[in-house]
Amino acid sequence: MRILLTNDDGIMAPGIQKLAEKIARIAEVVMVAPHEERSATGHGITIWDPIRLKEMTFPGVLKAYSISGTPADCVKLAVQELVKEKFDLVISGINNGPNLGTDVLYSGTVSAAIEGAVLGIPSIAVSVASDDYTEYDTAAEIALLVTERIFKNRSSLPPDTLLNVNVPAVEKGHIIGFRITRLGVREYENVFDRRIDPRGNVYYWLKGSVKPHSHGESEIDIVAVENNYVSITPLHFDLTDHRIVKQIWDSGFEDMKI
Amino acid sequence: MRILLTNDDGIMAPGIQKLAEKIARIAEVVMVAPHEERSATGHGITIWDPIRLKEMTFPGVLKAYSISGTPADCVKLAVQELVKEKFDLVISGINNGPNLGTDVLYSGTVSAAIEGAVLGIPSIAVSVASDDYTEYDTAAEIALLVTERIFKNRSSLPPDTLLNVNVPAVEKGHIIGFRITRLGVREYENVFDRRIDPRGNVYYWLKGSVKPHSHGESEIDIVAVENNYVSITPLHFDLTDHRIVKQIWDSGFEDMKI
Numbered sequence: 084m085r086i087l088l089t090n091d092d093g094i095m096a097p098g099i100q101k102l103a104e105k106i107a108r109i110a111e112v113v114m115v116a117p118h119e120e121r122s123a124t125g126h127g128i129t130i131w132d133p134i135r136l137k138e139m140t141f142p143g144v145l146k147a148y149s150i151s152g153t154p155a156d157c158v159k160l161a162v163q164e165l166v167k168e169k170f171d172l173v174i175s176g177i178n179n180g181p182n183l184g185t186d187v188l189y190s191g192t193v194s195a196a197i198e199g200a201v202l203g204i205p206s207i208a209v210s211v212a213s214d215d216y217t218e219y220d221t222a223a224e225i226a227l228l229v230t231e232r233i234f235k236n237r238s239s240l241p242p243d244t245l246l247n248v249n250v251p252a253v254e255k256g257h258i259i260g261f262r263i264t265r266l267g268v269r270e271y272e273n274v275f276d277r278r279i280d281p282r283g284n285v286y287y288w289l290k291g292s293v294k295p296h297s298h299g300e301s302e303i304d305i306v307a308v309e310n311n312y313v314s315i316t317p318l319h320f321d322l323t324d325h326r327i328v329k330q331i332w333d334s335g336f337e338d339m340k341i
Numbered sequence: 342m343r344i345l346l347t348n349d350d351g352i353m354a355p356g357i358q359k360l361a362e363k364i365a366r367i368a369e370v371v372m373v374a375p376h377e378e379r380s381a382t383g384h385g386i387t388i389w390d391p392i393r394l395k396e397m398t399f400p401g402v403l404k405a406y407s408i409s410g411t412p413a414d415c416v417k418l419a420v421q422e423l424v425k426e427k428f429d430l431v432i433s434g435i436n437n438g439p440n441l442g443t444d445v446l447y448s449g450t451v452s453a454a455i456e457g458a459v460l461g462i463p464s465i466a467v468s469v470a471s472d473d474y475t476e477y478d479t480a481a482e483i484a485l486l487v488t489e490r491i492f493k494n495r496s497s498l499p500p501d502t503l504l505n506v507n508v509p510a511v512e513k514g515h516i517i518g519f520r521i522t523r524l525g526v527r528e529y530e531n532v533f534d535r536r537i538d539p540r541g542n543v544y545y546w547l548k549g550s551v552k553p554h555s556h557g558e559s560e561i562d563i564v565a566v567e568n569n570y571v572s573i574t575p576l577h578f579d580l581t582d583h584r585i586v587k588q589i590w591d592s593g594f595e596d597m598k599i
Contacts, residue, residue: 124383124385127383128447130380132529133377135543136545136546140433162569164532186457188452188459197580225599228599239588239593241585261596263586263594264579266580274421275422285393287422289386289388289414289417316581317582320446320580322445322576323524323575323577324576324577328521331521331573334494335497337518337520338520339486339490341513
């Protein structure tokens with residue numbers, strides 16, 4: 084089995100290194116990750132600059148490349164250029180911080196896994212649900228468990244889908260179990276911090292604190308993680324809102340005259 | 342009525358300027374757009390750099406700001422910081438080039454409209470379906486038509502949805518009409534161009550030519566535009582694949598033991 088690892092925290096980040104260590108036990112591991120942190124790049128790709136790469140070596144890793152592009156570039160370049168053999172799985176992570184609810188739209192980690200699915204490869208994104216938690220061993224073990232489960236039963240992950248896995252930032256003994264979830268909504272307050280620079284110019288920092296989540300349904304990813312469950316959300320990349328195609332149709336858009 | 346215009350081609354791009362000219366006939370127009378082209382940034386946001394802005398003036402436009410951020414930043418900053426009154430609509434575009442099929446994942450134009458919908462504002466993305474077509478008058482007229490239709494019947498665009506509009510790059514007289522569509526798949530071949538720089542280092546350009554589309558169904562956005570219809574696709578931002586939540590559940594993921 085051949086597994087591609089990538090992330091948005093950069094190739095030297097402890098999350099991907101710990102992941103490689105565990106996954107190398109069961110598969111040939113190829114790493115293609117950004118030179119440095121590329122968080123919040125969403126599904127950006129590099130079209131105006133060349134993409135440079137540097138070959139690296141890590142214990143147990145078959146091939147490793149650090150590249151100047153985004154997480155989505157990493158997956159594209161690995162699959163379509165650097166490695167001729169087909170990958171059986173893409174794992175993106177382990178991200179330093181949660182990728183929950185609507186925030187997955189901004190996530191480089193999740194976008195890399197989406198790119199894997201777009202290219203027809205089963206994919207998972209794995210995140211530890213706190214920015215200031217530095218223990219990746221449990222999350223890496225969980226990534227390994229999920230990987231083994233996917234390989235045991237390939238039909239559990241249909242084509243064009245991926246799994247978004249968020250691991251609570253607590254010690255292993257405090258994790259209660261797994262929950263299959265749907266994405267919640269992450270709302271922010273005090274979103275921008277307005278400042279004046281020494282030359283009198285206004286600038287803004289995007290900050291924003293997450294509003295407390297009022298809904299208690301345990302099938303929502305945010306709630307599951309708050310309650311110390313590992314959240315697994317199946318995602319797809321078809322943004323068509325099929326529910327309302329007919330409704331839009333009936334609103335008379337098609338009868339408009341130019 | 343108050344309408345926010347944004348884009349990913351930069352505030353001076355002819356597409357947004359033509360759009361402002363038309364939309365100012367029926368609404369108060371606020372423009373917040375990037376200093377320069379930010380294509381293919383996906384849903385990236387700026388978290389490691391400050392966002393700077395420059396106030397500008399354009400005929401018929403109430404307020405205009407050029408900012409150093411991404412298209413998604415433009416919408417966030419406009420809605421949550423720069424303008425206290427609520428917007429009735431966000432229009433992103435008119436983009437120079439198609440935003441069809443799976444390519445919407447990479448699109449700054451579409452991501453800005455998604456951000457509008459995330460923030461609870463009806464939103465549309467408008468693109469002219471060729472990079473080398475420089476006539477925006479027809480597309481701007483179509484954006485105006487769609488806007489008027491939304492305001493005439495607000496229920497035609499439910500909350501949490503947006504419309505992705507692609508206008509064929511042909512003269513007005515050759516446009517046959519409107520089609521409500523779903524996103525197709527845009528597949529590429531010869532994706533990367535490998536080169537060697539004068540110092541002997543390898544680098545890659547992302548290029549890729551679109552594979553001819555084999556499916557003929559006219560309800561697919563790509564096909565509709567090829568056949569000279571304006572394609573209108575309703576999009577949402579819930580990436581949860583609700584179809585397979587149960588299937589994943591049944592695969593035994595929840596019974597895994599850590």
